Amino acid sequence: MKLKTILSVFLLTLFSLSVMGQAKKPTLMVVPSDAWCKEHGYEQKFDNQGTEEMIPDYKAALSADKQLNAVISKINLLMADRGFPLKDLQQNMRSISNLSAEDRLITSKASGSNISESPLDRLRRTAKADIILYIDWTVNTVGPKSSITYNLAAKDAYSDKQVAGAQGTGKGSFSAELPVLLEEAVQDHMDGFVERLQAHFDDMLTNGREVVLDMRVFDSSDVDFEKEYGEYELSEVIDNWLAENCVNHRFSKSDATETMVLYEQVRIPLYKANGMAQDTYGFARELARFLGGAPYNIPVKTVNRGLGRCLLILGEK
């Protein structure tokens, strides 16, 4: 019995040691840029509450354009070679479609009830990643000479910042075929792109993950961000908590009213106090626990919006 306990403690320690020291890895995905989709006619109409919008049709682009598939596959391969495999857009879309079909068929043995799904769950079931790599290229032709203008931009899905990029026009060729020029462009620009991405990761590892916190209130509650606690308003109380808990006290309050506050460029530590990896949801839950305690006693609903964004709604759960 004693030996079993020692063995369990040893294994648990080993597990926690292996978990510690590894920050949560962002997911990356290559998608064609909006401009590329528009130029090649891969768009679909979308009724956005009465306003008609044109949005990229990735499914059509991936099933019809062989060059796009070759470029995405090449980037995926080169990134995998660098020890950072990417999420594949086409496979991700296929998985979502297959899994939602499966989910609809699953029932419980006892009552035959289905899996519960809210409208929000349905809306969220889309292909997503923490950093999106937008790819775009144009073929330039001058007489018999062809060249490629190539553009690859990595954008953080939460802060909307461009974190890395590579672009340029090749010298062109009279004889090389277009797929060859395109392959060369992808290959030659990859190292510069990865170098910038590495600089972004280094910044994250040094200064913390840059995230966004949206704060709202439920209309049924009497909580608002101007409510006073002692000599401080609630939004100031939150400012102070963030200043204490962010890396180097770094955050910016981009927008604030009595019913909403938007915090951007919030630098959260990559690890919790116990050494475990931390994401925005974990950080937001710490803030929610602080606001739930005395003297504030505010219930907070925390909605996870990915590795780098979280919505906190004050007043109810």
Place this chain on the structure above:
Amino acid sequence: MKRLLNVLFMLLFILTGAIAKVEKMPQYDITGAGSGTEGTILVKVYVYGSKVSDQDLKRAAVHGVVFRGCSGNQSGARQPAMAAPTAETDNAAFCQEFFASDGQCQNFATIVAGSYDRVKTPKGYKQGAILQIDKTSLRKELEKAGVVRSLSSGF
């Protein structure tokens, strides 16, 4: 007196031996020479000197790809250096051995046949060639040694 001279000669011999072991990287220039096949890069290297061996060209090319980077590729993209600027001094012992004339660096470079070149300079000659560097294998080897960091390090 004779004994003292013997000791001095002995010391001189040991010292020159030690100095000879620390091989200096020859002075060289590096530029891109086009896109290689997947996982490789083509570079044009010129090494300054009247007697330049294939080994010198290879070690200069690999050293350039790792620590200098180069420009002038077909796609107009700059090839950044693989390692951080301080990596060579931080890993001096490994680099000394790796970039020696008979070091492991020789395995990652191949001279393109018929690409040799010799140019007269105001101070003598520089000799060059186009070399193909196996970038993927080189990176993996240097990642193992800790000279180059992997993109996923820290995650």
